[in-house]
Amino acid sequence: MPDIKPVTLITGASAGIGAALADVFADHGHELVLVARRAPQLKLLADAIADRGRARSLVLALDLGRSDATLRIADELRDSGLSPQFVVNNAGFGLLGQAASLDRAEQIAMIDLNVRVLTDLSLRFIDSLARHRGGILNVASVASFMPGPGMAVYYATKAYVRSFSEALHHELKPKGVRVTALCPGPVETEFMARAGVPDDHFPRFLMRSAARVAREGYDGMMRGKRVVVPGSDNKAAALLPSLLPRGLMLSIVGRLSKMR
Numbered sequence: 001m002p003d004i005k006p007v008t009l010i011t012g013a014s015a016g017i018g019a020a021l022a023d024v025f026a027d028h029g030h031e032l033v034l035v036a037r038r039a040p041q042l043k044l045l046a047d048a049i050a051d052r053g054r055a056r057s058l059v060l061a062l063d064l065g066r067s068d069a070t071l072r073i074a075d076e077l078r079d080s081g082l083s084p085q086f087v088v089n090n091a092g093f094g095l096l097g098q099a100a101s102l103d104r105a106e107q108i109a110m111i112d113l114n115v116r117v118l119t120d121l122s123l124r125f126i127d128s129l130a131r132h133r134g135g136i137l138n139v140a141s142v143a144s145f146m147p148g149p150g151m152a153v154y155y156a157t158k159a160y161v162r163s164f165s166e167a168l169h170h171e172l173k174p175k176g177v178r179v180t181a182l183c184p185g186p187v188e189t190e191f192m193a194r195a196g197v198p199d200d201h202f203p204r205f206l207m208r209s210a211a212r213v214a215r216e217g218y219d220g221m222m223r224g225k226r227v228v229v230p231g232s233d234n235k236a237a238a239l240l241p242s243l244l245p246r247g248l249m250l251s252i253v254g255r256l257s258k259m260r
């Protein structure tokens, strides 16, 4: 029986916020397991981390949309003598457009990745997270605070992520497991291109770097925060739905998404 080593499992580590989170965790001395579909990008990231003198990451090139993906991750970890101390559920995507016009199968695949996979990986390793006094960092969005006409399914998946993570935060506290929902506003990543949002939609001053969002998410989770919303502009946006009538909120978000 090999030694069991604690690791941080990060999904969606081949780009954007996930890659930035991998850098932050690695630079704080965590050994990593990196998951996404694109092997070359994961290997480049693992090389860059190892070149900084950090532990070599395990790379798992895997489509999380496959029904056996989470089982395969668990099997790989067990076979490599690794057990999760932290799970970072970051992989996700959005689609811009009216729900009735967008491809239905793609929207179901979004629910599958953003919700089903995140839930599975949040629940699968709890004993191991408790043993290592670790935690779960779930990447939601500022979209989680409001309904989102023009990106209806995406906003709803993120509302699920925040609601689920907040409840899990409460449930797992007695076990010593931290659970945090990270709720960024617009971030400079491949997300917008994948979602079909034009590059210039958000003014530059509203965009944050993935590195900054990752640092705030890491620090917030380590401090045991339930929800982390990076930036005062996003904190204000997150407050709006509790101040405005629901109908007005729907019109504002719907109008903003039509401008995209």
Ligand SMILES: NC(=O)c1ccc[n+]([C@@H]2O[C@H](COP(=O)([O-])OP(=O)(O)OC[C@H]3O[C@@H](n4cnc5c(N)ncnc54)[C@H](OP(=O)(O)O)[C@@H]3O)[C@@H](O)[C@H]2O)c1
Pocket (backbone or CB within 6 Å): 011, 012, 013, 014, 015, 016, 017, 018, 035, 036, 037, 038, 039, 062, 063, 064, 065, 090, 091, 092, 093, 094, 113, 139, 140, 141, 142, 183, 184, 185, 186, 187, 188, 189, 190, 191, 192, 194
């Ligand atoms: N960017 C923003 O403005 C923003 C704002 C708020 C919240 N978020 C959230 O932040 C998270 C990360 O997004 P990002 O902005 O960093 O976007 P990104 O640059 O597009 O990265 C998405 C990551 O998810 C992975 N991924 C997508 N589908 C996958 C699948 N089927 N199997 C395995 N991995 C998959 C991608 O890797 P592969 O393509 O290699 O599989 C990539 O590593 C998402 O949950 C997103 O909803 C983003």
